[in-house]
Amino acid sequence: MKTTLDCIPCFVRQALEAARMVSDDPTVHERIVREVLHWSSGMDLNQSPPVLAQRIHRRLREITGSTDPYLEAKARLNRMAMDLLPDLKAEIKSAPDPLAMAVRLAIAGNVIDLGAHGSVTEADVRRAVQQALEEPFSGNWDEFSQAVAQARSILYLADNAGEIVFDRLLIEQFSPERVTLAVRGAPVINDATLADARVAGLHEVVDIIDNGSDAPGTILEDCSPEFRLRFAAADMIIAKGQGNFETLSHVPGNIFFLFKAKCSVIANHVGLPLGTHVLARFHPRR
Amino acid sequence: MKTTLDCIPCFVRQALEAARMVSDDPTVHERIVREVLHWSSGMDLNQSPPVLAQRIHRRLREITGSTDPYLEAKARLNRMAMDLLPDLKAEIKSAPDPLAMAVRLAIAGNVIDLGAHGSVTEADVRRAVQQALEEPFSGNWDEFSQAVAQARSILYLADNAGEIVFDRLLIEQFSPERVTLAVRGAPVINDATLADARVAGLHEVVDIIDNGSDAPGTILEDCSPEFRLRFAAADMIIAKGQGNFETLSHVPGNIFFLFKAKCSVIANHVGLPLGTHVLARFHPRR
Numbered sequence: 001m002k003t004t005l006d007c008i009p010c011f012v013r014q015a016l017e018a019a020r021m022v023s024d025d026p027t028v029h030e031r032i033v034r035e036v037l038h039w040s041s042g043m044d045l046n047q048s049p050p051v052l053a054q055r056i057h058r059r060l061r062e063i064t065g066s067t068d069p070y071l072e073a074k075a076r077l078n079r080m081a082m083d084l085l086p087d088l089k090a091e092i093k094s095a096p097d098p099l100a101m102a103v104r105l106a107i108a109g110n111v112i113d114l115g116a117h118g119s120v121t122e123a124d125v126r127r128a129v130q131q132a133l134e135e136p137f138s139g140n141w142d143e144f145s146q147a148v149a150q151a152r153s154i155l156y157l158a159d160n161a162g163e164i165v166f167d168r169l170l171i172e173q174f175s176p177e178r179v180t181l182a183v184r185g186a187p188v189i190n191d192a193t194l195a196d197a198r199v200a201g202l203h204e205v206v207d208i209i210d211n212g213s214d215a216p217g218t219i220l221e222d223c224s225p226e227f228r229l230r231f232a233a234a235d236m237i238i239a240k241g242q243g244n245f246e247t248l249s250h251v252p253g254n255i256f257f258l259f260k261a262k263c264s265v266i267a268n269h270v271g272l273p274l275g276t277h278v279l280a281r282f283h284p285r286r
Numbered sequence: 287m288k289t290t291l292d293c294i295p296c297f298v299r300q301a302l303e304a305a306r307m308v309s310d311d312p313t314v315h316e317r318i319v320r321e322v323l324h325w326s327s328g329m330d331l332n333q334s335p336p337v338l339a340q341r342i343h344r345r346l347r348e349i350t351g352s353t354d355p356y357l358e359a360k361a362r363l364n365r366m367a368m369d370l371l372p373d374l375k376a377e378i379k380s381a382p383d384p385l386a387m388a389v390r391l392a393i394a395g396n397v398i399d400l401g402a403h404g405s406v407t408e409a410d411v412r413r414a415v416q417q418a419l420e421e422p423f424s425g426n427w428d429e430f431s432q433a434v435a436q437a438r439s440i441l442y443l444a445d446n447a448g449e450i451v452f453d454r455l456l457i458e459q460f461s462p463e464r465v466t467l468a469v470r471g472a473p474v475i476n477d478a479t480l481a482d483a484r485v486a487g488l489h490e491v492v493d494i495i496d497n498g499s500d501a502p503g504t505i506l507e508d509c510s511p512e513f514r515l516r517f518a519a520a521d522m523i524i525a526k527g528q529g530n531f532e533t534l535s536h537v538p539g540n541i542f543f544l545f546k547a548k549c550s551v552i553a554n555h556v557g558l559p560l561g562t563h564v565l566a567r568f569h570p571r572r
Contacts, residue, residue, distance in 0.1 A: 008319060009299040016291050037294065037326045038324070040323045041321075
């Protein structure tokens with residue numbers, strides 16, 4: 001998905017929020033905002049939004065000298081999600097269709113995104129869960145459940161720390177032995193890495209690989225050869241979150257996108273109201 | 287008032303909204319956004335926000351070849367306000383303190399600002415009027431009413447087309463022979479010029495001057511010598527709107543600011559919630 005002009009004020013705001021989150025020094029805030037303005041003025045709008053976000057967050061890590069400025073935030077979000085786990089499990093257990101409920105909750109978990117919002121509270125997450133329970137299902141459920149039933153191999157692209165606890169509940173509904181979970185190759189924003197997958201206990205359930213990239217999305221040409229092989233070989237790909245949608249919506253493959261539409265550009269792109277919980281499939285099998 | 291880093295994403299959004307309002311050509315939109323990003327990356331944050339806005343809107347007029355891209359919008363806003371006039375007059379007539387009611391309504395009229403919002407509807411204006419009727423008065427009313435009672439000369443700095451109809455109702459509550467109304471020297475956004483003052487019939491009530499500037503605020507060094515003389519000589523200055531506040535809040539003088547706090551930067555600056563109707567005085571008489 002290309003970047004729109006509407007994305008640009010949002011990049012600048014995100015960069016400022018991120019700079020404030022990782023440093024108390026106003027000169028750091030100003031430096032990062034000025035750099036983002038300068039880059040953006042010459043930006044290739046054919047690139048997807050995570051390309052610029054990758055660049056912003058690399059630079060933030062350079063300026064602050066921290067390899068993982070969101071480490072504490074991620075630990076907090078993981079704990080918050082783990083605290084919700086008993087309630088989420090109970091919802092799935094009592095649901096007439098546990099797989100459908102697990103999908104709804106996995107989409108709700110996508111609210112835990114510090115790229116789209118400067119902060120996420122437990123109240124935000126509980127609201128999203130409530131919305132998942134009440135909102136009619138908007139995606140093509142039959143197509144998704146048939147694909148799950150038929151796939152011999154599923155590559156599950158995680159999105160964020162905290163959210164990954166919700167992903168575990170969905171993965172447990174599949175036969176996990178056919179699932180590979182992919183996380184980011186290095187820290188960026190609050191995106192999930194191997195450490196977050198382990199906190200959620202996912203290493204006890206599925207094979208986990210990292211994608212070799214520090215982009216907040218899946219930019220295939222930036223990912224490792226091993227990841228690209230898995231991507232090409234998978235019968236079905238489940239891609240969580242806006243960043244994976246923005247970077248993969250043009251890629252051929254049996255890809256299902258699960259996300260909460262948290263910005264108006266994405267909402268307009270999929271033709272659904274802002275805040276909608278989306279299960280979408282954009283391209284047919286190769 | 288200095289520009290903050292939080293103003294910058296807002297500038298970029300405003301520039302995009304303005305470009306879309308004045309042109310259907312996406313290349314014009316992209317060109318103006320890229321220029322604003324480039325200027326902003328080197329911007330002197332000691333300047334007030336209207337300095338950059340002046341630059342953006344000059345460039346928009348250059349690119350589109352239109353001397354007044356908001357001409358139609360201003361005509362619509364003036365008509366909208368004129369349609370509300372009978373109701374507004376009735377509110378003032380039936381109020382226990384007509385001057386206080388006229389002040390409240392003049393502040394409510396400041397919602398008609400296409401710089402802060404891409405569009406303003408009659409419903410927005412009616413909501414602001416309702417808020418003015420219901421909200422407790424937050425400014426120093428005694429100081430203001432005493433200053434009005436004592437002033438031999440009042441310089442009234444108008445802000446926007448449409449809003450200027452509300453200003454007329456307030457000016458009529460003074461003894462208008464001691465009032466001079468100042469409007470912008472040239473079109474910028476939907477700021478009021480001589481033409482808008484005439485539509486509101488103000489030329490029948492007070493002396494009107496223009497300030498010689500095309501900034502959406504009052505940058506004294508950019509204003510005409512005649513305006514600066516009037517400014518220095520006035521016993522009392524009433525400055526409408528955020529732009530006049532942003533450019534004059536540091537200027538010594540008997541200045542009363544009347545505006546609706548429409549952005550979080552301004553709301554934080556005055557220490558009041560977003561959306562508050564403000565009557566403020568920041569500096570003592572010279």
